[in-house]
Amino acid sequence: MSAQPPLIDISGLSVGFRGRSGAMLPVLHEVDLAVCRGESVGIVGESGSGKSTLALAAMGYLRHGLARLGGAARFDGQDMFALAPPALARIRGGKLGLIPQNSGQALTPTQRIGTQIAEALRLHCDHDPATHRTRARDLLAQVRLPDPDTILRRYPHELSGGQQQRVAIAMALAGEPEALLLDEPTTGLDVTTQAHILALLRGLARERDMAMVYVSHDLGVIAQVCDRVHVLYAGETVLAGPARSVLTAPSHPYAAALLAAIPRLGARTLPRALDGRPPTPDIPRTGCAFAPRCALATDDCRAAPPPMAETRDGQRARCLYPEKVASPAPSESTAPGAATDGPPLLSTRALSVRYDSPGLLARLRGTPRPPATVEGIDLTLRHGETLGLVGESGSGKSTILRAIAGLLPPASGRIALEDGTDLATSAERRRPETLRRIQMIFQNPDESLNPRQSVGDILAQPLRLYFGLHGQPCHDRAAELLETVRLGAHYLDRLPGQLSGGEKQRVAVARAFAAGPEAVLCDEITSALDVSVQAAVLELLGDLKARHGTGFIFVSHDLTVVRALSDRVAVLYQGRICEAGPTEAVFAPPHHPYTDVLLGAVLAPDPDHAPRLLAEDAVELAPPARGCPFQRRCPVKRGAICETDTPPARQTADGHVIHCHIPLDELHALEGKQAAS
Amino acid sequence: MSGAALSTAGRARGVLRDMMARPSGAIGLTLVTLHLALALASPWIVPYDYKSMDATGTLTGPSAAHWLGTDHLGRDVLTRVMLGGREALVITGIATPVAMIWGGLTGVWLGLRGGWPDEVAMRVVDAFLALPGILPLLVLITVFGTGGEVLLPTLAFFFGIPVIRVARAAAHEVVARDFVSAARARGHRPFDIVRREILPNVTDTLLVEGAMRWSWMLLGFSALSFLGFGVAPPRPDWGLMVSDARVYMSLAPLGVIAPVVALSTLIIGINLTADALAKTLGLDRSRKAVI
Structure with a gap:
């Protein structure tokens, strides 16, 4: 660390809110954070750990209902909580920039990008307004947006998520900031986009010698961009230290557990779940906040809160037994077996889905229809097998699931059950018995659970519908189902709003299993969850699969999760299958160029791992009319043939299929070259 | 399920409490309750028969006998206003x-x-x-x-x-x-x-x-x-009373004003109640924190 005074200096900060009982409940508990110029610090923790509150407090801002109980937050020597509003307003957005979560959506939808950047310039610069246009163009060039003049004239909805995020970064740069606060800067972006944005941020920090504070639940992101890491648990810093040592040999059991909960691309084992949940602020503290979930906890831990102490490699941790904390080891829990050769349970043949419907005029004129959103999908799910569907947003993964579930009638193609009978296109026309056998779990449990129904009512729906259960038997069965997802019977009377994200998703899993299904369709079911909770849900699915022999179609944008869970994988781009086969084969070379791009962009919680940025993170709104779906972004495009001819299906030696014009041995050679460069 | 039924009743009680805590809800609910109570009790508490005419005392102003005066047929306005909303x-x-x-x-x-x-x-x-x-x-x-x-x-x-x-x-x-x-x-x-x-x-x-x-x-x-x-x-009704009395408005203004005030207070009461209800329900209760 340098000798200069820290730019952002938070010391002993405690923040709390008044609970229903009238007592002051702490959200942050005597937290220290110091960030110097040119330094990047990551704040990590589960949701509710107070990490966003801490970042906002650095600006002297507290969310409604929160109050400062003690401590100070200084920026460049000034006490942010004591400054007058005009002085505060000059610093915020000026010298101290904030890039909020989902900042793309924070852009005003009715204003052109140029107007919005000009506004940021007007507020925070003394430049002549005539130069704003040039400045805005400079800023867009700095965030590496191609063709800034066009972008300035666009509206936010005309940009991709990654481009919106770049514009938000450009606006934060307008005030010539000396420090940037980034709240989950890449959450919700595709992996390839995420890797590009992080590379950009890292470059900007170096060029401008800025202090950066990253708030993220994703240790992979932190590993990419941060020099130091603070791990927050229940509003307390439990571990702080250099990123490299924290991520490789953490000296606090919570950090070790978080690391173990991350699925890794290299390992085909399920991540290890972290049991329990963080304490709520209303529980009075006696000992270490993490003790109830800690395997190392002793009576000493529960008696008094451990002090912050030097441990090893420059780390400081709040733990009595830092030497006992083992480096994260992968769990031995149910790794998926080799792909089974069981009888097919569910299959689709040449499935295609369209969202557009041509108007009368277009039909009369004979205007050619745009290519189908999803086309030519052949999938087979066998009994007791997990089929992973991977792809970025817009790849049609969820569309396929909805078509199989009967929620979205396909334009053509067949969906068949094992006996070969075709399923009706819409759920309303399928037989109850058929519907029972296929259940779906949705991405966001806030959306898929009716907020007005108690957990008991939610679970009673399928029980009543498929088994005619009422009254006590229904209640008993619902309680039993809650046990299988490791929730107690006392949850029956709760409303979804009273559950945490992970608990809600478990209820959704229990509801799907209430039907006794043979195939379960999982639509990004862990993407809204914390890593620790994600690991628990994945473990639960593995468990249920082993116990009931259920087949899963598991849709995810996260390659590591898919790899950990799936027996077979299909990689989708723009609604077309690029590559499909047994998981091991798909994740081993040769790859389809798109799979290669995806794999290269995956982040690992390892400071030595750098993602490879191959393709541009451009957005594609519609698939190309002819040829290969990936033609426009492919880094190894062959030329005209890719634009005109549908790529042939090439079968590899290890039993998987790649749809590409490039012969397999050449693909293999290309990847070797790119990895080396 | 019994749990849901219980929570519905509990929710209604909670909504009512929250509404009474807002000025609009307190005023609105009071006005509506008063009107409903009056409509229920009026047949037993009105001072006169609403039909009884008095040819000698038409269009009189307020007096001890007729607090709000009489209409063009000599009927007691107070009686008719009290009954007029039923x-x-x-x-x-x-x-x-x-x-x-x-x-x-x-x-x-x-x-x-x-x-x-x-x-x-x-x-x-x-x-x-x-x-x-x-x-x-x-x-x-x-x-x-x-x-x-x-x-x-x-x-x-x-x-x-x-x-x-x-x-x-x-x-x-x-x-x-x-x-x-x-x-x-x-x-x-x-x-x-x-x-x-x-x-x-x-x-x-x-x-x-x-x-x-x-x-x-x-x-x-x-x-x-x-x-x-x-x-x-001859049944009493606020709208009808206004219609009848408007011709004599310069002689006995209370004949118009009284039913109009009665109708307005009821409508204002209902509107305020609706406003408070909207605001109370707008804050989704099922998402309120448990702590």
């Missing part, structure tokens, strides 16, 4: 829920069904909404005659039409959510989906809408009475 409250009190139920269910069903029935029904609704509200009412009443048995269904029908639009919009928002997709994918009948998934989530909107509709219906009813299509004389 018929309006009974008819609109029944017609409003009927309008809410038929309009609400139709709207929710259209919102779930979508497609051509939705399109056709909404154009019909548009056509009705384009007409000045009172006109179709007058036509029906001219054809079928006045009286509660005609007024009630007529009001319930016409005031239910705009409810369709509101209920459909509210249902649309719910139908797009995944828990409705989940119910469809499980294969529940549309009736079950409406009852279990959609209705509980649109009830709040419909309750607030119902309170507003009630006040509009009261105004509509009084307008009909004023025009002579509502309550038949």
